[in-house]
Amino acid sequence: MPITIIGAGAIGGVIGAYLIRNGEGVVFVDRDEAHINAINENGLTIQLKNEAFTVEAKAFTPEKFIASHPYVDAVFLAVKAQHTKEAIEPFEPLMKQDSFVVSFQNGLCEYDIAEVVGAERTVGCFVNLFADYIEPGRIEYGGVGSLFIGEINGTVSERVTDLRDRLQCWGEAKETENIFGYLWSKLAYGAMLTATATTNNEIADFFENPQFHGVLNALGTEVLKVAEKQGVVPEPFDDWNPALLYPQKNEQKLQQSYFQLAKRLRGYTKTRSGIWRDLAVRKRKTEVPQHLNPIIRIGEEHGLELPITCRLLSIIQDIETGQREMGMDNIRELESLMQESEIS
Known part of the structure; x- marks a missing residue:
């Protein structure tokens, strides 16, 4: 079954390149014409810490792909969360009865995909890898993490096993039979990473310094409380274990896990989040609202207030619009609100 990867950036590019190198039939689709042209002319290069490799690949803009392909089989969607529906809607008419879409994204994009193509044609995916689009035809792969595939109805199917x-x-x-356990776990972890992106410090700086653990704990706890109300059991991954934070915080083991996370992150060539890169380098809006707004909305439905998460979202949006500078003052603001709310 050939694979169409929509979004040839950091995640889609890395996954696709490895599949191509293994002989899989992969086609890239992306809106960035310079990136598409570079891939078609010179291949896609993946830069690792100590080496690089290049694969030959076919790449199209969405319009050219749709005009030249009568159908799609397996679709890997790897666009930013805010572009989910607009990216997949043009491809829905090309889907056959057994075609499906896998969300290689952050957030709860599976729900948006299911609204377009149907729940039965939506496959959940949790992916935690560190990579950045550097320039047309070139992606830096800075750190290997985990990847879990699962049906959104909690079953393990033949297509999941095949993938x-x-x-x-x-x-x-x-x-996995608990894909939403991983997605919600990453939402909690991702809220912490989002806080680091409001500064120019590296992610590891926050996990290895106990001074910052309070604000990290506050953000993670708010998200995990919402997950609990949803009946979701968050899963551990890559030295992050949400059960050490909530519902019963184990201060000593949690701190040790943060130190271990910092050690892992220090080994990556990518030292800051993609959100930081969007704000500081690419100067574009982030996908943070698409990550945090659903959490806030679901929390409100359950009568939960999420003051730290709401303020973090506001800070990110202020940075996006130029009303606020990146810096440690943003963390201090979150810490002050945390103390006022008696969250620790």
Whole structure:
């Protein structure tokens, strides 16, 4: 079954390149014409810490792909969360009865995809890898993490097992019956990373310094409380174990896990988040509202107030619009609000 990857940036580019190198039939689709042209002319280069490799690949803009392809089989959607529906809607008419879409994204994009193509044609995916689009035709792959595939109805299907096997060429991809457990766990972890993106400090600076653990704990706890109300059991991954924070915080083990996270992050060539890069380098809006607004909305439905999460969202939006500078003052503001709210 050929794979169409919509979004040839950091995640889509890395996953696709490894699949191509393993002999899989992969086609890239992306709106960035310079990137598409570079891939078609010179291939896609993945820059690792100590080496690089280039694969030959076919790449199209969405319009050219749709005009030249009568159908799609497996679709890997790897666009920013805010572009989910607009990216997948033009491809829905090309989908056959057994075609499906896998969300290689951050957030709860599976719900948006299901609204367009149907829940039965939507596959959940949790992916935690550190990569950046550097320039047309070139992606920096800065750190390997975990990848889990699962049906959104909590079952393990033949297509999930097949995807797991095919993705072994990238790394240790696994199947799961609790895909939303991983997605909500990453939402909690991602809220912490978002806070680091309001500064120019590296992510590891926050995890290895106990001074910042309070604000990290506050953000993670708010998200995990909402997950609990949803009946979701968050899963651990890559040295992040949400059960150490909530519902019963184990201060000593949690701190040790943060130190271990910092050690892991220090080994990556990518030291800051993609959100930081969007704000500081690419000067564009982030996908943070699409990550945090659903959490806030669901929390409100359950009668939960999320003051730290709401303020973090406001800070990010102020930075996006130029009304606020990046810096440690943003963390101090969150810490002050945390103390006022008696959250720790």
